Amino acid sequence: MTLAAFNQLTPTEADxxxxxxxxxxxxxxxxxxxxxxxxxxxxxxxxxxxxxxWTDEDIDAALAHHPRIGDRPSGSSTEAGMSRGEQAGVxxxxxxxxxxxxxxxxxxxERFGRVFLIRAAGRGGREILDxxxxxxxxxxxxxxxxxxxxxxxxxxxxxxxxxxx
Numbered sequence: 335m336t337l338a339a340f341n342q343l344t345p346t347e348a349d350x351x352x353x354x355x356x357x358x359x360x361x362x363x364x365x366x367x368x369x370x371x372x373x374x375x376x377x378x379x380x381x382x383x384x385x386x387x388w389t390d391e392d393i394d395a396a397l398a399h400h401p402r403i404g405d406r407p408s409g410s411s412t413e414a415g416m417s418r419g420e421q422a423g424v425x426x427x428x429x430x431x432x433x434x435x436x437x438x439x440x441x442x443x444e445r446f447g448r449v450f451l452i453r454a455a456g457r458g459g460r461e462i463l464d465x466x467x468x469x470x471x472x473x474x475x476x477x478x479x480x481x482x483x484x485x486x487x488x489x490x491x492x493x494x495x496x497x498x499x
Contacts, residue, residue, distance in 0.1 A: 335499055338378070341370035353497060354490035357399050358392045361385055365493075374497050381493055385486045393482055397449050400488075402439045403462055431459045438466040445470055446477055452485040 337485070342350060347367040366385040371377045388396075442450040451464050457465075469477060 335497060337371060337374055337497060340377075342499060351491055355381075355492035355496060356385070356396050358385075358388060358483065361388070361489075363393070363481050370394060374494065378490055380484060380496055381455060382490055385489060388485070390478060391484055392466055392476065394448060396485055396489075397481075400449055400451055402449055403435055403452060403454060403466070428459065431463065434463055435459065435466070438463060438470075441470060446474065448481070451481050451484050451488075453484050453491065455488075455491055466471060 340351065343351065348369065349362050352365060353362050361384050363379070365377070365381050368380050371380070378456065382485055439450055450469070452462055452465055454462060469480060472480065
């Protein structure tokens with residue numbers, strides 16, 4: 335979609351278009367209501383700024399739409415398609431890695447009470463597993479900060495992909 339087309343969408347259409355980037359109501363509403371934008375970088379800057387004050391509740395709501403690392407999301411939703419593309423670097427054929435990721439995901443969920451989130455785009459499975467294991471040693475406060483930053487990175491990559499498609 336071109337930026338000009340995005341700027342011309344109704345608020346409802348624009349909301350539906352960018353919500354798969356991060357399903358956080360007030361963030362989507364803020365990005366949509368700040369239109370028109372003069373270039374994609376301006377949209378991304380505004381989106382990043384509006385993501386800096388995400389609450390723990392915002393993050394947990396957005397995480398409800400993210401699959402576990404190593405799980406291939408099924409379905410035809412935009413979010414599922416984005417997740418499949420982002421996790422392309424995780425080799426589903428590596429049974430040992432898949433087992434380690436599964437065990438790591440379970441340990442993380444037991445430790446922090448939420449799904450492990452990482453910007454998987456551009457990362458391989460081993461790097462993701464190493465990060466998962468490192469983050470298991472985080473304090474709760476440090477981890478929520480890392481989750482928020484990873485979610486922001488994912489949201490901005492997705493938003494940029496939507497607007498440059």
